[in-house]
Amino acid sequence: MRHLRVLWHHDHDDEPVEIYSELDDEGYEVRKVEVFRNGRHDHADAGTSTGRTGSAEVPIPGIEEIAELDEFTPMWVTAEEFEAVWRKAIASH
Template sequence: MEWYQRVEWHHGFDEEPIVIYSEIDAKGFETRKVEQFRDGSTTFADELTATGSSWLSEVALPSLEEINEQSEFKAEPIAASTFEGVWRSAHEERG
């Protein structure tokens, strides 16, 4: 069973994403990801495609609780439909 999450990353680096949306498989590995940057641009990755600096993690992701233990992150679950909307928008942006 897949699940979806949104992670805000609070930092001052312009070249790093500020929001990361992930689709995660039953074993905890990303299958799709969208990264949103401070300027509003997005990049994305899946098993076949990667844009910009986005790539899928090669290791299982930590739990939401573990992510939230780090003060620079705020992680929350999101609905599949929310992820799909973000995924579609990222693809449309790339034209």
């Protein structure tokens, strides 16, 4: 598994500003957390989802492709960092 954090630079209060994705070997999202400007954490996995958060139906593009878009800043994170955000999202619902 790989773990991706994407900062989304925008002014929309109803969209996440951070997106954390746990990706399988083919790039599909296994688990996902969306963090909103107001501190809300929504999440999704194969069995559950909160808010409008859902897993992508296609593989996530490579980090280089995401970085080409000015509104996104992607970075790899550790499994531990992803787990901490995942636990916070689960606890908030």
